[in-house]
Amino acid sequence: MNKDFIDALNQLAHERNLDKEQLLASFEEALEQAYERNVEPGKQIEVHVDPESGEIDVLVVKRVVETVEDPGLEMSLEEARELDPTVEVGMEMELPVDPERFTRIAVQTTKQVITQKIREAERALVFNEYKDRAGDVITAVVSRTDNKRNVFVDLGRGEAIMPPKEQIPGERYMVGMRLKVFVMKVELGNRGPSILVSRAAPELLEYLMRQEIPEIADDTVEIKAVAREAGQRSKVAVVSRNPNVDPIGACIGHRGARIQAVTGELQRERVDIILWDPSPREFIRNALSPAKVGTIEVNSETGEAKVTVSNDQLSLAIGKGGQNVRLAAKLTGFKIDLVASEHISDLDAALQAAASRVHDAPIATDDAKRAAFDALFSAAPSAAEEGDAAERVGDEA
Template identity: 40%
Template sequence: MSKELLLVVDAVANEKGVPREVIFEAMEAALASAAKKRYPDEDPDIRVEIDRNSGDYETFRRYEVIADDGEMESPFFQMRLMDALDDDENAQVGDYLEEQIENAEFGRIAAQAAKQVIVQRVREAERQQVVDAFIDRVGELVTGIVKRVERGNVYLDLGSNAEAFIPRDKTIPRESHRVGDRVRGYLYEVKSEIRGPQLFVSRSAPEFMMELFKLEVPEVGQGLVEIKGCARDPGDRAKIAVVAHDSRTDPIGACIGMRGSRVQAVSNELNGERVDIILWHENQAQYVINAMAPAEVQSIIMDEEKHSMDIAVAEDKLSQAIGRGGQNVRLASKLTGWQLNVMTQDQVTAKSEAEQQAALALFMDRLEVDQEIAGILVQEGFSSVEEIAYVPSAELLAIDGFDEDIVEELRARARDALLTEALAVEENVEGPSQELLELDGMDENTAYALLERSIRTLDDLGDLAVDELIDIEGMTEERASQLIMAARAPMIARLEKGG
């Protein structure tokens, strides 16, 4: 039996490519399981030890030592300290005392149980080997052969018993894979669970494109050119931002390659995805201008508090700037991290003037100041009572003509106004304004969804961008745009009438 056991261990270890120790441990567990069957009503704790050289093995029954006054779960695998001291004078609580028992007969049933345990342990060892081999490769490209495609999910054979999984939502839309195809992807996660996929791969992640450029563009791989960001509509269009750390290197030219060879190689890997390569800039406004290419930006108004920018383009270039289905501005927004609102120059001017008039009226009403003081605050870039109340005094003192008395009075009035507003809200929470409820295209559910976002009036709605509404249930980009433009119409009309 001992020689046969060693032969089994060597055969399984060689066939499965796992260490002999793993097979020995599996055999010990299997023999212990077989020995337990001799005690069907006791559930004992049994340990088997195999001699790694001879193949001989011994079986031991173990008892955990517990305190004399401790709660005993079962006398079949526990004993009290007073009893343990009779067998071992050095016994302590928490120790295990063992008694050697007769080895189990390795009959047909025991052999079947052993086989199940060994198969399970070998499977676990194989899965752990996959984890160990790939855990340090997360963030890298992997290449495999398509084994099967199920409901849009793709399974890749990476070799050495490693299988990768591309979830359907991580594939490139309209891309088809057949069994035997060679496919490359970005390894983004490794799981060590007993069941299910272990290696998760994406072909739609921005990081996949960035890694492809590292592969195709030596300057990127060497660190001479850095990819600062990437935004994708997988399989259709993408934008990447690059910068050179050497003034002698043209980062855009390096990524495009001779006759477009490098960027074309990346595009081919991504099912023909078109790639705009733009120059990253530390100045955020310039970065946005670059990201909006091929559209030409005429002017930008930045709102750092809302982290948004109003972008003005020529009227005949508006559709190009927005892109098909809003794609160009959406990718530019993803790339830069700014909320971008594209308008014509006239619309930007009208919005800016409307906002200034609204701020002017706000300060005159809430702070009870004259038009001159309110105009100075607006001219200096202030747009809310909160700013007046809480900005450092130094910012207000820096305004020409403002002394400490004026500043303190303005701050006091601002805080009083905020307190009054808070008390009023607490006492009587208002619903949507009647004008908002009667707006063309508005319904009650949408109006109250807007109210939850503190949007109560037409002016509140007119200040929003499309992307700030599309998360509302049932809202589409087209409807959001129509509602916003309808809300802005009265403001623009008032402005034109006043002009």
């Protein structure tokens, strides 16, 4: 052992970003195990390495007893006092061992143990680095892929896995590609830390919006809910805490610049900005946009909502492959049942006629308007009754 060894140890600690003292302690432990297994079996060994000079001391530790039962671990008082006259029964003696007795097998054992210790130290370091990062968004670099379509990304000090279900469909991942990922879970298993990241998580969309939209970053505009089908379409419900700030306009930006900056990171995924409403009925109505729907019956206990839609708006409300209504259900938390009605278009005309007749005496509040509108739908009159329905709305106003 010499100064060159200490220099090599320091370089290893620097390259692997490990603690030098911990690495030295691991080396001493590896030497102890090698001696106990291959050089001095059945004895208690202690190894001390000088951190400056690299000199090594190998010691056999024995307990002083009156009657020796285990020669490997004990020595008699008489024998001990030949080395140290002040020793007493029960004390421990440290006896030097010649390091030259280190065999080739012991060297190989030391190498295996120290390699394992270094791996364990690196795994513990990675886990400690990222155990509190779950829920964060990190910039990563694609390092490799496997035949199961898993993508592995380099986080800097550790490697994370992104399984197919957490990838954006259609997005190609090339080695060296930089991308933002959401850290979903960090666990420590038998094979080291396991870090799961995602590009499909709704939290990634929320993070990007916070980065690109100042009103969201300073909490002037609040994101209430996010529903996402990665790579295809998302709906984001927002509300403004400042009556002078339009939450939808703030998110979209001038000529859509802000929302385009967000979608550019997500393979041009379509993002619908929805106005959140404290009323479940109106929130569901907004969530189903761009479709225009009629009456909405909400059962808060069962979490179900029955929505009446005209035939010409039904396909728009459902969306391609049921995507629009599916995202609206995720966004609002209600199970939405769409019911087609051929009377809605006629009732729209009746409502417009009623509104024109009460132009001089407008309905006072939005709630009154909604009540009148719902009354027309629930009545579901025939074409002959529409004029009377409109007339009643005018009289009630």
